[in-house]
Amino acid sequence: MGKFEIQSMPVQNTEKNLIYHHHSTCKKTYIDEDQSVPLTNGTLKQVQKVDFTKTNGSCECLEEEEEETVENIPQGMEILTNQVAGHTISDTGGIAMLKKNGLVYKPLLKKDCAEREVKIYEHLETTVDRSLIEMRQLVPKFYGVETLEIKEKAIDFLVLEDLTRDFKEPCIMDIKIGRRTWDQNASYEKIIAEEKKYHECKRDLGFCIPGFQVYKITNNQLVKYDKEYGKKLDKDGARDAIKIFLNADSHHFCRKLLVQLLAALWQIQHFARNQRRLRLYATSILLVYDARRLREHVEPKKLAKQSSRPPLTRHRSLYRPLSLAQLNHGCERIPTGFSGQLTPDGPILKSPSNKLVNLDWPKVVNNNNTWQKSIYALKRTHSFQNNYDKDVQNKKQTYTFMLNDLCCESKTEVWATAKLIDFAHVYLSDSFDVDRNYLDGVDNLIRIFEDFLSETEE
Numbered sequence: 001m002g003k004f005e006i007q008s009m010p011v012q013n014t015e016k017n018l019i020y021h022h023h024s025t026c027k028k029t030y031i032d033e034d035q036s037v038p039l040t041n042g043t044l045k046q047v048q049k050v051d052f053t054k055t056n057g058s059c060e061c062l063e064e065e066e067e068e069t070v071e072n073i074p075q076g077m078e079i080l081t082n083q084v085a086g087h088t089i090s091d092t093g094g095i096a097m098l099k100k101n102g103l104v105y106k107p108l109l110k111k112d113c114a115e116r117e118v119k120i121y122e123h124l125e126t127t128v129d130r131s132l133i134e135m136r137q138l139v140p141k142f143y144g145v146e147t148l149e150i151k152e153k154a155i156d157f158l159v160l161e162d163l164t165r166d167f168k169e170p171c172i173m174d175i176k177i178g179r180r181t182w183d184q185n186a187s188y189e190k191i192i193a194e195e196k197k198y199h200e201c202k203r204d205l206g207f208c209i210p211g212f213q214v215y216k217i218t219n220n221q222l223v224k225y226d227k228e229y230g231k232k233l234d235k236d237g238a239r240d241a242i243k244i245f246l247n248a249d250s251h252h253f254c255r256k257l258l259v260q261l262l263a264a265l266w267q268i269q270h271f272a273r274n275q276r277r278l279r280l281y282a283t284s285i286l287l288v289y290d291a292r293r294l295r296e297h298v299e300p301k302k303l304a305k306q307s308s309r310p311p312l313t314r315h316r317s318l319y320r321p322l323s324l325a326q327l328n329h330g331c332e333r334i335p336t337g338f339s340g341q342l343t344p345d346g347p348i349l350k351s352p353s354n355k356l357v358n359l360d361w362p363k364v365v366n367n368n369n370t371w372q373k374s375i376y377a378l379k380r381t382h383s384f385q386n387n388y389d390k391d392v393q394n395k396k397q398t399y400t401f402m403l404n405d406l407c408c409e410s411k412t413e414v415w416a417t418a419k420l421i422d423f424a425h426v427y428l429s430d431s432f433d434v435d436r437n438y439l440d441g442v443d444n445l446i447r448i449f450e451d452f453l454s455e456t457e458e
């Protein structure tokens with residue numbers, strides 16, 4: 001199913017060399033840009049051309065040209081081509097996730113799932129429970145349910161804020177949380193089916209990765225990894241997949257990126273440790289960041305040296321229940337409140353009176369010091385003499401991006417975050433216990449990110 005899954009994914013690719021990865025063949029599927037067709041009008045032209053030389057001939061099941069139509073997409077709407085996981089058009093008989101004006105539209109096709117999910121979003125709006133009020137900040141903004149006419153049928157859609165709406169090159173990873181991904185009303189068949197999927201990853205980490213996409217900063221390629229890829233991952237594989245997602249397979253970890261994602265994940269962890277009202281089965285954390293912004297922070301100069309210091313070792317999460325107000329406070333460029341220093345006792349948060357801390361690694365130049373700046377520029381000119389063309393090329397690219405950003409309405413300072421999505425199997429609980437199934441997965445995910453962050457320590 002994995003390889004066909006790829007074939008049937010909606011593809012609207014404006015990038016060169018879109019690549020799909022799937023693990024049923026354990027090979028890359030390279031798709032020629034010319035073969036993908038714009039799909040905003042609702043017509044899906046399935047990708048058919050595969051370069052078998054690059055896949056070692058392993059994609060034996062890929063089909064010849066085939067067309068599938070997603071009919072009657074309402075005026076002004078587009079298929080959500082950035083969907084990385086979840087039900088696909090082939091699962092739903094042609095009804096896709098859609099987007100319009102910074103909003104995403106998720107079709108509510110299964111009655112029970114739909115009722116539960118809508119109920120959660122509605123409940124969050126009116127709740128007086130402290131931890132659920134906290135949860136409200138951790139989910140996409142909810143814009144109600146809208147009925148659209150698709151294939152002459154009235155279909156209800158959940159309308160949510162598009163978490164990637166401001167991103168030029170959206171990198172998105174769907175992480176499904178929990179060892180147990182079936183709810184108390186699941187049939188025997190459903191339990192068996194769920195238990196078989198993503199088995200090792202769920203068993204060892206308490207989460208799994210049903211899909212992700214990444215814009216590689218090395219070559220601007222969009223690479224997609226589907227659920228069949230995710231199903232083959234064990235705990236080391238999952239860690240490597242996250243590295244790939246962070247563009248850290250080809251570059252050193254970007255501290256700014258990690259800090260932003262961790263700031264959001266720590267808030268989720270705080271919520272998961274405190275909430276007693278919900279049983280969160282099969283929900284996802286959606287990690288998102290803009291590769292365009294990542295590029296600004298991984299300049300070649302800064303990649304030249306890696307810390308020789310061994311990473312900090314520890315056995316539990318570095319998170320301490322510090323006040324979220326503190327975590328959110330501050331006037332630094334990335335408003336996470338993180339000071340930039342990680343110690344075995346936890347992340348150090350800065351007090352509002354502290355000076356601005358540049359989270360870049362290594363710290364090359366103090367921007368306020370003109371003299372130092374000139375020295376830096378001189379050194380740069382000298383040391384980059386042999387790389388002059390590359391340097392100019394990089395500068396050009398930077399300026400193009402800057403221009404793009406200037407033309408964009410608002411350049412938000414936070415270009416990476418994590419949010420909770422997919423509440424189709426969430427129930428209100430009477431037991432008032434911590435949801436260990438959920439918290440364990442969150443803790444393990446955070447531990448991986450904290451390990452990555454400690455690798456960036458000097």
Ligand SMILES: Nc1ncnc2c1ncn2[C@@H]1O[C@H](COP(=O)(O)OP(=O)(O)OP(=O)(O)O)[C@@H](O)[C@H]1O
Nearest residue numbers: 082083084085086087104140160161162163174422
């Ligand atoms: N608010 C959002 N902003 C941007 N993308 C989103 C948003 N919500 C969902 N998506 C995209 O759609 C995908 C599927 O979403 P979701 O998990 O809610 O669907 P689903 O069909 O219920 O999934 P599943 O089959 O796992 O139950 C996500 O992986 C993500 O790529």
Ligand SMILES: O=P(O)(O)O[C@@H]1[C@H](O)[C@H](O)[C@@H](OP(=O)(O)O)[C@H](OP(=O)(O)O)[C@H]1O
Nearest residue numbers: 086087110113181194197210227282424425
């Ligand atoms: O990762 P996969 O292989 O896509 O597995 C699917 C995933 O677990 C979905 O969350 C689930 O939808 P629900 O949330 O609706 O249960 C779907 O069940 P389904 O096959 O019953 O639709 C599964 O097939």
